[in-house]
Structure formats: structure tokens, C-alpha cells
Amino acid sequence: MLYNLIIYLYLLGVAIYSRFNEKVRKMWRGERDAFRVLREKVDPNARYVWFHAASLGEFEQGRPLIEQIKREHPDIKILLTFFSPSGYEVRKNYEGADIITYLPLDTITNARRFLRIIRPEMAFFIKYEFWYNYLHILKHRHVPVYSVSSIFRDGQVFFRWYGRQYGRVLKCFTHFFVQNEKSRELLAGIGLTNTTVVGDTRFDRVLQIRAAAKQLPIVEAFVKDAPHVFVAGSSWQPDEEIFIKYFNQHKDWKLIIAPHVIGEDHLQQIEKLLEGRKVIRYTEAESHLSTLTSQLSSSDVLIINCFGLLSSIYRYGDVTYVGGGFGVGIHNTLEAAVWDVPVFFGPNNQKFQEAQKLKACGGGLEISSYEDFEHQMNLFDADAQKITSAGQEAGKLVQQLAGATQKVLSGVQIK
Numbered sequence: 001m002l003y004n005l006i007i008y009l010y011l012l013g014v015a016i017y018s019r020f021n022e023k024v025r026k027m028w029r030g031e032r033d034a035f036r037v038l039r040e041k042v043d044p045n046a047r048y049v050w051f052h053a054a055s056l057g058e059f060e061q062g063r064p065l066i067e068q069i070k071r072e073h074p075d076i077k078i079l080l081t082f083f084s085p086s087g088y089e090v091r092k093n094y095e096g097a098d099i100i101t102y103l104p105l106d107t108i109t110n111a112r113r114f115l116r117i118i119r120p121e122m123a124f125f126i127k128y129e130f131w132y133n134y135l136h137i138l139k140h141r142h143v144p145v146y147s148v149s150s151i152f153r154d155g156q157v158f159f160r161w162y163g164r165q166y167g168r169v170l171k172c173f174t175h176f177f178v179q180n181e182k183s184r185e186l187l188a189g190i191g192l193t194n195t196t197v198v199g200d201t202r203f204d205r206v207l208q209i210r211a212a213a214k215q216l217p218i219v220e221a222f223v224k225d226a227p228h229v230f231v232a233g234s235s236w237q238p239d240e241e242i243f244i245k246y247f248n249q250h251k252d253w254k255l256i257i258a259p260h261v262i263g264e265d266h267l268q269q270i271e272k273l274l275e276g277r278k279v280i281r282y283t284e285a286e287s288h289l290s291t292l293t294s295q296l297s298s299s300d301v302l303i304i305n306c307f308g309l310l311s312s313i314y315r316y317g318d319v320t321y322v323g324g325g326f327g328v329g330i331h332n333t334l335e336a337a338v339w340d341v342p343v344f345f346g347p348n349n350q351k352f353q354e355a356q357k358l359k360a361c362g363g364g365l366e367i368s369s370y371e372d373f374e375h376q377m378n379l380f381d382a383d384a385q386k387i388t389s390a391g392q393e394a395g396k397l398v399q400q401l402a403g404a405t406q407k408v409l410s411g412v413q414i415k
Helices: 002-017 023-042 054-071 084-089 108-116 131-138 163-171 180-190 202-209 217-223 236-251 265-274 282-287 291-299 310-316 353-361 370-382 382-401 405-412
Strands: 045-053 077-081 099-102 122-126 144-149 175-178 193-195 228-235 252-257 279-281 299-301 319-322 344-346 364-366
Touching: 002 054, 002 131, 002 163, 023 108, 023 291, 045 054, 054 084, 054 122, 054 202, 054 405, 077 084, 084 099, 108 236, 108 370, 122 319, 122 405, 131 144, 131 163, 144 364, 175 180, 175 405, 180 364, 202 382, 202 405, 217 252, 217 299, 217 310, 217 364, 228 236, 228 310, 236 252, 236 265, 236 310, 236 370, 252 265, 279 282, 279 291, 279 344, 282 291, 282 299, 291 382, 353 364, 364 370, 370 382
Parallel strands: 045 077, 045 122, 077 099, 122 144, 144 175, 175 193, 228 252, 228 319, 252 299, 279 299, 319 344, 344 364
Antiparallel strands: none
8 A cells, every 4th residue: 555655665764864853863762662661651451541642732632631531530541642752752741641652653563563552442633643554453443533623624635536545544533523614514525424513622721721820930020010011932033023123113012032942043043133122031030030130120021941931921911922924834822812912923824723713803913024013013002902902802712612622522432
């Protein structure tokens, strides 16, 4: 079968490329090490539910389900697998799962060996995960498999004449819990009616994050007495060149920047763009908080040069910006919107349903240029009520679209 040939060619490519790329090397080693981890940690007498997420974003969609299952069924053990190092390396110590590992590449041999060790009672594949061999063997073993927060589009291979053979993989799912009506219609068009439109579990997740948000004394000292605060999260250089230009001219705003890449070269690029503004890095303040409190309050810009704080930092902003929209696609806008603040983002957002909903309600603002950003910020500057109204619409949307987790679990039989 062509699929298996492609998988073996991919495996060869990864093996070669891993010699030159650290991220690929971590994935290669992790996949090869997965069976050792499973042999050491799997309890042959335990009941396992398997969750698979490609990366960190998909994990966040699956997390509300994992945690509710653990609360309601404490006897069940959770196996969590990742495909990408950007998911595994960040969440390898996540306490909600009993075993966390990379997923060995989808060869027939790996899939049989993996499932022979785990023997899961059911499996959840988050959003876009459609591994042909794993899914067919799960079906052959009569293991229920659920696709959660999945979303389908016309251009996907399943709905093209040349993708019919690979499209058979969709028949392996027990049920699809999809994000929207369009996805349900596309699946019905190829004869799959085992679908329920439940929305996106990320709305539930960001509400959980808000409820568990950290108190951040450094950020609080920085924003103290500030008339206006702008928070930019997961920003890239094209994003930064736009909003920094504006705030270099409007110095009554304080600026918090949490860039997607925190390497020294990028941090220096940001600082160079900040013409004469007083900048302090988070880790610098963290190590000298008692002596830098006054310096924090008098600084103009706080750069977050560490990970794990962004979802809590958005609460301190009057207006927010989520990066990535001038590249491969925007990052998580909901983490900002949940704090009742308006959210700016770049033009590459068409594939992100939550961004379309934010734009429609007025809580999300798409920009394609500096002029777009300047125009909207000038409107906000002239009328603070516009900021409040846009933020309220963003927060209201999150509340309205929450509840997918309970809908999924209501359709799943766990004994």
C-alpha cells in the first residue's frame, strides 16, 4: 500500500535529518525509546484509556477530557502520547496522565506491538490525528475510537477522488465529535453519519486556565498605576515590527511582550526595535524582585523571556495581540479572549474557527498592515468604551461556546 511506503520513506528521512536537527533528533530518540517506557510502566492488570495528541495545542484540547475521566473514574489509567517534541517536551511531566511517551511511527509492526502492550479499553484521537495502521488494528480489536474536536474542510484528502483509499481510515472511528456543522456535512457526504457537533473543547480548557491562573507579582509591580497596558503573546518578528512601531509613538501605553521564540538573538531584535524605551526582562526582575520593584513600575516594556506564564499574563492587558498571523497561522486567541479583552491577530486566520467567531462578534480584530493596527488603536485611544465593549464580546463568546467536554463524555460509554 502506498501509505506504508510513504511511512517507511518518512522514517528514513527522519533518521537522516535527526543528525542535523535537534528537534527531529528528540522525536527520533523518543519514538525509539517508547517501547522501553511502555514495558517498564504499563501495569498489565490495569485499565487504560489512550489519548493521542500531535502537539501541545491538541493536548490542550484533550486535557479537559483527561481530567474529567480521571475525576469520575479514578481506577482508570491514562496513556498520553505525542507525535511532536513541542508537545512531549513541554508536557512530559503532566500529572494528569499515568504514562506519557512519544507515539512510535505508524508502521504495521509498531502499531501491533504498541497495542499488544497497552490493550486500551478505548482511544481518543484529538483533532487531526488519522494514523492508518493504528486505527485499523484498533477497529480489528473492537476497541472504541473517538475523534474529538475534529474539523474537516473541502480540500482535505478524504473528500478528493484520489484520497478514497486513505479515506477508509475514517471508517475506523466509532464516533466523531466535530467542531461545526460543515464538518458533519462533509462526513455525511462520504457516508459517515456517526457524528455529533459539540464544538471545541478548547473553550472549556481556557475557562479552566482562567480559574487556575497564577498571581504574578513581577507583572503586577510592572503594571501598577499604568494608564494602559498592551499584552502581545506568542509574537514573531513581523508582528513585533507592527505593534512596537505604534507604541514607540504612544508612550502612555505600557507593553508586555511574550515572544514565541525566546532565544537571545530574537530578544535583542525586539530590544533594538524599542527605540529608547526602558526595557526589563522577566528573569532579570525575577532574580532581583525585592530591589527592582521601583524599576519595574518605572519601566515601559516587560519582555517575558521564559515559558509557562502567558495564559496568566493576558489578564493584565487592556488590549491584547496574539502572534503568528503573518506566518503559518495564529496561536491561541482564546487564552486572551477569556479575560474579557479584545484580541488583535494577523491575516492568516481563516482556518481557525475561533478567530472567525471572534471577528464576527467584534472581540477579535484582524490586521494586515501597520496602517490597520494604527487605525484601530487610534479608535481605542479615542474612546476607552470601545475597548471595554470589544473585550466583553470576546469573553462572552468563550462562555457561550463552552461545554464540549461534557457533550463528548455524555456520548462515550465508560464502565
